[in-house]
Each structure stands twice: as structure tokens, then as C-alpha cells.
Amino acid sequence: MKNSKPTWKEILAFAVGDGGCNLVWTTIGSYLTLYYTDSVGLAAAAIGTMMLLTRLLDGISDLIMGSIIDRTHTKWGKARPWILWTAIPMGLGLVLMFSVPSGLSSGGKMVYAVITYILMAVAIYTACNLAYNTLLSLEAPDPKDRVTMSSIRFFVTMSVVLFINYNCNNLVGKFGWTGMAAIFGIIATILLLITFAGTKERTHAEENTSKKQKNKISVRESFKLLFENRYFWLLTVVFVINYTVLGVNNGLRIYYARDVLGNVGLMGTLTLCFILPKLIGNLIYPYINKFLGKWKSMMIGYAIELLGVLIMAFTGTSFTTAVIGLVCLGIGGIPHNAGLFAMVADVIDYGEWKTGVRLDGMTNSVTSFGMKVGAGLGSAIVGWGLAWAAYDGSLTAKGVGQAAVTISGIKTVFTMVPAVLIVIGMVALFFCNLDKIYPQIAKGLEEKRANEK
Secondary structure (H helix, E strand, O other): OOOOOOOHHHHHHHHHHHHHHHHHHHHHHHHHHHHHHHHHOOOHHHHHHHHHHHHHHHHHHHHHHHHHHHOOOEOOEOOHHHHHHHHHHHHHHHHHHOOOOOOOOHHHHHHHHHHHHHHHHHHHHHHHHHHHHHHHHHHOOOHHHHHHHHHHHHHHHHHHHHHHHHHHHHHHHHHHHHHHHHHHHHHHHHHHHHHHHHOOOOOHHHHHOOHHHHHHOOHHHHHHHHHOOHHHHHHHHHHHHHHHHHHHHHHHHHHHHHHHOOOHHHHHHHHHHHHHHHHHHHHHHHHHHHHHHHHHHHHHHHHHHHHHHHHHHHOOOOHHHHHHHHHHHHHHOOHHHHHHHHHHHHHHHHHHHHHOOOOHHHHOHHHHHHHHHHHHHHHHHHHHHHHHOOOOHHHHHOOOOOOHHHHHHHHHHHHHHHHHHHHHHHHHHHOOOOOOOHHHHHHHHHHHHHHHO
16 A cells, blocks of 8 residues: 555654643643642532543543544545644633632532533543544554554653643642643644644545445444444453553542652652653563563553552552552553554454444544543542542641541552552453454455455
């Protein structure tokens, strides 16, 4: 196929888009609960429930948006235009979420939080991030290129996450929560526009499927075919588990640094311990994948992550054990970044191989659904966990530390909840070994496409 491989310019343009998405969503996942509890004065349990319920609603919007992307046909392709159309709303949405009017009553503030959260999570972020994730399978037909692109993408992502965690508190101190959100929102918009301008869709789907054939496939039939793909369901579970663990870690890390370790200034260092292994690992993951494959490396990654949280849970609380535990989480998470997203494209290929219909957008809804439901569930667990631990946000404003039972509770939620989730993820992944049958899939698709020429 002519020009079937993405250039390095395209790979880099693709990668920075996830930096834009994370300037929005990592900021929300790591700091929105803190903003709501300590600055706005909302109850932690109410925040957690709101985030979880919104995420369940979000799952429906992901599938709908996936269907819309599959039926989008423009001169730019079917995923890229949605990145263009949502780039500016992404930046504006972030600003709105961190701008709860101080003059509202407690009920009014909660209503404002619910409306802006739903607007952002269910509509804007769904359209943007799902289109971005779909772009991977459209831009890179070759699974090896997908792994490379995912690896570079997550190198950029981890760099952005470090930037956020090292600079967010300082920016809030200088410009307030709204000012910080405006700065991050502008940068995110620019990065997403670079992705739109610098990438190109190249997929077998447009070549091998006529418009007449596409029109024969109804939305209902598309959903039926998608739900019959068992790997779609298994990968959905893995995505939800991974992003719930990440949501708990991101949401509670600042509480762990400030209240458990007694020094909020350690937040950046703890984040570095978690992110730096991933940052380095994503650059070498294509070589790891070459020797171990996606499935085996991800199973090993789960084992290392489990070791990390158990070290923090069952050893004395100290900065040293926190560093060891978070480094293990970082190392274990390497294959769950690049490998997991590349595996989605394999699931798309599997669906086409089994049914003859390629559902790029709808299958990629697993990424958006899993990320957002996982992040929402993680945020809910953070809110419920803080309420269970009797956390009192007003004490921080008074310069008073949390009670001993609260500190112990934060540590338990920060470590044992991820431990349980990781075990569930290992079970789901055990039955999702696409590496084992992918040579057969690739051969079948190659023969099918050769016959259609």
C-alpha cells in the first residue's frame, strides 16, 4: 500500500495530541476533587457520587460517538475533523470546571459542578479523546507502527503529567484555580490543533468498503457486531481497571504526601517516582514488545504493580517505602500504556476478520469508556474513601493536621483498593491473549483484501 507508514513528523504530531488531552483530563483527575473540597467547600462523598454517575452516563455517549465517527466522511477523514472541532471547547471546558462562582449557595455550587462536569465529560472530552484514540488505527495499519506511535505518545503524555504535577500548585498560588486552568487550556488547544494539522488517515477500511456497503450496515447491526466481539468486553474490563487504579493514585497522591507523609512538597517527587519509569520505559517498550509481545509484558506489568502497592500497604509508612512502591507502579505500568492502546487496534482487526466489518470508532469507544469510567470510579473511590476516613477539608485551611484514623484510612484506600483491582485486571487479561492468534488474523485479513482488489 502506497504511503502506508506514518512519517516521524506524523508520529510526533500524533503524540502531542495526548499531551493536550492530558493537560485537561489529568488536571481534572488529580486536582478537581481537591479544588471542590478545599476551595469550593463541597462534600467529598457527594463529589465522588457525582463523578461516578456521570461516568456511567458517559459510557453511553462513548458508544454513540464511536458510531458517529464510523459514519463521518470528510476531506480530512473521519477522526481528524472531530479533533479540530473540539480543540477549543476542550480548553474552555477546563476553565469552566475550575471557575465555580463563589456567590452561589452550596446547592448552587453543586449544580454548577454537575452541569460543567457532564458537559465536559459526556460531550466534549468524549468526542475529542475518542476521535484521537481512533486515529491510531486509521493512521497506522501496521501493528508494529502502532506500538511505536503509542510508545512515543506516552512519552509525551508522561512528560506532560510531570509538568502538571510540578507546576499546578505554583500556578494556582500565582493565578488562582481559574488562571491555572486557562493556561493549561490554551496549551491543550494548541497541541490538539497540531495533531489535526500534522496527521493523516490511511486505513484499509475506506479502500475495501464501498459507501453502499457501509450504508447497508445499520447502527443496530454495528452494535450487535461490536458486542459479539468478546475481546472488546475483556479489554473494556482491563481499561476500566487500569484507569480506576490510576484515578485512585492520582486523586489521593497529594493527600498521601500532605497528610500521610506530612509534607505536601513531596507531591512532585512522588509523581516523578511514578512517572519517570514510564517516561523512560515508553521509549524502550517497542523492543520489549518485540521479545515478549503485548500480552505477556502486560501480565508481568500487573505483577510488578501489585508488588508495589503491597509494599506500601504492609511496611511502615515512610518516604522510602512510598518511593519504592511508586517506582514499582511506574515500571509495571509501562506495557499498560503503549501496549494496551495498540491492543485496541488488534481488537479492531479481530472484529473485521471475524465479521467482515471494520468498526474503528465504535471499538475505540473501549478506550474512552474505560478511561473515563475508570477515572470516574477512581475519583468516586477517592471521595468515598476520604469520607470513610472522616477527612475534614476545613482543617487544612486552619493549618491543622488530620486525625490519626484519617491518615490510616487514606493509606488503606491508596494501597489496598488498587491491589484488589489489579488482581481483577490480571484475571480479565488472562483471557485476552490476542498475541496468540494475531498471525492467523493478519493472514486472514491479507487474503481477504487481496481477493477484494
